[in-house]
Amino acid sequence: MDITERIKQVRNEIRHAAEKYGRDPDAVNLLAVSKTKPIDAILAAYGVGQRLFGENYLQEALDKMAELARLDIEWHFIGRIQSNKTRQIAENFAWVHGVDDLRQARRLSEQRPEQAGPLNLCLQVNLSGEKSKGGVMPTALPGLAHEIAALPRVILRGLMTLPAPESDFSLQREPFRRMRQLLEELRTQGFPVDTLSMGMSDDLEAAIAEGATIVRIGRALFGPR
Numbered sequence: 001m002d003i004t005e006r007i008k009q010v011r012n013e014i015r016h017a018a019e020k021y022g023r024d025p026d027a028v029n030l031l032a033v034s035k036t037k038p039i040d041a042i043l044a045a046y047g048v049g050q051r052l053f054g055e056n057y058l059q060e061a062l063d064k065m066a067e068l069a070r071l072d073i074e075w076h077f078i079g080r081i082q083s084n085k086t087r088q089i090a091e092n093f094a095w096v097h098g099v100d101d102l103r104q105a106r107r108l109s110e111q112r113p114e115q116a117g118p119l120n121l122c123l124q125v126n127l128s129g130e131k132s133k134g135g136v137m138p139t140a141l142p143g144l145a146h147e148i149a150a151l152p153r154v155i156l157r158g159l160m161t162l163p164a165p166e167s168d169f170s171l172q173r174e175p176f177r178r179m180r181q182l183l184e185e186l187r188t189q190g191f192p193v194d195t196l197s198m199g200m201s202d203d204l205e206a207a208i209a210e211g212a213t214i215v216r217i218g219r220a221l222f223g224p225r
């Protein structure tokens with residue numbers, strides 16, 4: 001199967017899952033995760049209408065952006081944020097999904113170019129409680145959301161998570177259900193958040209069932225890495 005076929009298949013899966021759980025299929029955005037994949041793969045996906053692309057590695061992403069500058073692509077940074085790299089992230093991406101502390105958010109805001117419009121941020125949530133994993137503890141979310149709301153050049157759009165892989169559907173759903181609750185709590189507290197970035201190639205249906213608005217799909221579109 002080529003990328004064109006796989007993209008159609010993933011779009012169908014998204015539509016079916018949305019309909020199955022009573023959601024509007026257009027409310028689930030497909031972010032094509034093109035890390036480690038060549039320009040040709042991105043062009044193939046672009047050729048069948050894909051516009052949102054996610055990259056993890058900054059230098060690789062910048063090289064691709066330079067080559068694809070004439071295309072109408074919305075770039076999302078989904079990798080780990082190194083504090084000495086925030087300027088290039090702030091200057092080149094439309095979205096950053098893995099924000100997990102105030103210092104990063106402050107730097108991104110300070111370094112976002114005036115003409116670019118605000119940078120969209122998602123806070124990465126640590127649901128496992130393991131300190132070694134990236135992400136914000138759920139109890140720290142309201143405080144951090146409050147501080148970020150005061151920053152001028154970024155806009156807090158919602159939450160992102162990367163749960164441990166599970167093959168059982170109901171186990172896949174649990175962390176996504178928790179994410180839905182956490183987003184709802186932020187909304188109740190008055191934060192205008194609208195985004196749940198969750199679901200990858202192997203758990204996209206479970207994520208859509210619990211309200212994902214951006215699914216981040218790599219292997220199911222581009223093949224194994």
Ligand SMILES: *Cc1c(COP(=O)(O)O)cnc(C)c1O
Binds near residue numbers: 162220
């Ligand atoms: C690589 C990656 C993905 C895509 O994962 P697949 O299993 O290839 O669909 C999604 N999100 C993040 C943060 C990633 O690093």
